[in-house]
Amino acid sequence: MVRDVLDLPNGIPSHDTFDRIFRLLDPEQLSSALQTLAGRHRRRHPRIKTEQVAIDGKTLRGSIDRVSGQSPWIMVNAWAVEHGLVLGQVAASGETGELQAIVPLLEMLSLKGRIVTLDAFGLSEGDCAKIMEKQGEYVVSLKQNHPKLEEAVRERFVEGLQQDFQGQKHERHDDTELKPRSAGASLL
Numbered sequence: 001m002v003r004d005v006l007d008l009p010n011g012i013p014s015h016d017t018f019d020r021i022f023r024l025l026d027p028e029q030l031s032s033a034l035q036t037l038a039g040r041h042r043r044r045h046p047r048i049k050t051e052q053v054a055i056d057g058k059t060l061r062g063s064i065d066r067v068s069g070q071s072p073w074i075m076v077n078a079w080a081v082e083h084g085l086v087l088g089q090v091a092a093s094g095e096t097g098e099l100q101a102i103v104p105l106l107e108m109l110s111l112k113g114r115i116v117t118l119d120a121f122g123l124s125e126g127d128c129a130k131i132m133e134k135q136g137e138y139v140v141s142l143k144q145n146h147p148k149l150e151e152a153v154r155e156r157f158v159e160g161l162q163q164d165f166q167g168q169k170h171e172r173h174d175d176t177e178l179k180p181r182s183a184g185a186s187l188l
Helices: 015-024 027-044 097-108 125-133 147-162
Strands: 052-059 073-080 085-093 115-119 137-141
Touching (some): 097 125
Parallel strands (some): 052 115
16 A cells, blocks of 8 residues: 555645656656666566567657657567566667667666567667677567568578578477466466
8 A cells, every 4th residue: 555655644646746756757867776676676586587588669659749849759678578577678769769779778688598589670780799799599570671681581591491501500490389388377
C-alpha cells in the first residue's frame, strides 16, 4: 500500500501533479538512478538468467510535438525473452534515433553467452561488433525494408546452396523436435 511507504495527508496526488513532477525530472539522471537500482537488484538475485535478448524500438504514441516540430520519441528496449522483463531501455527521437540508441543500450547489458535478436531496420555494423565484443551472438531478422541487403543475402545463400557451401565459412544445425515450454517455469 502507498500509505505504508508515504504519508499523504491530502490524498493521492492528481494526474496534473504527477505530470509537473515528471516534467521537472532530468531523464538522464532518472535513467542512471534506475540502472543503479537494477544493478543492485541483479547482484542480490544473480540466479535470474536469460539466453535471448530481443532489441527493438517502438515509437511512443502521442509523443510528437507538432508546435515545436519535435519528432516522436522512440524507446529502444532490451527484452529478456524467457522472463518477459525489460533489461534496459534508451530513449531516442528523430528518424535516426533508433540507430543511435542501440549501441548505448548494448553497453548497459551483460551479453556473454547470450543471443541478441534485432531486426535489420535498426542495424549497423557497430551493433554487431558491440555484441561480439561483449561475447554475445546475434540473429538479425532481415525484411524487405533493406532491399540491397536482402538481395545480397539471398544471392549468397543461392550461391552456397549451388556449391553445397564449399569454401564458405558456415555452421549448420537442424532441430526438428519441438520443445514445449514448461507450464511452471519461473524467473529463478
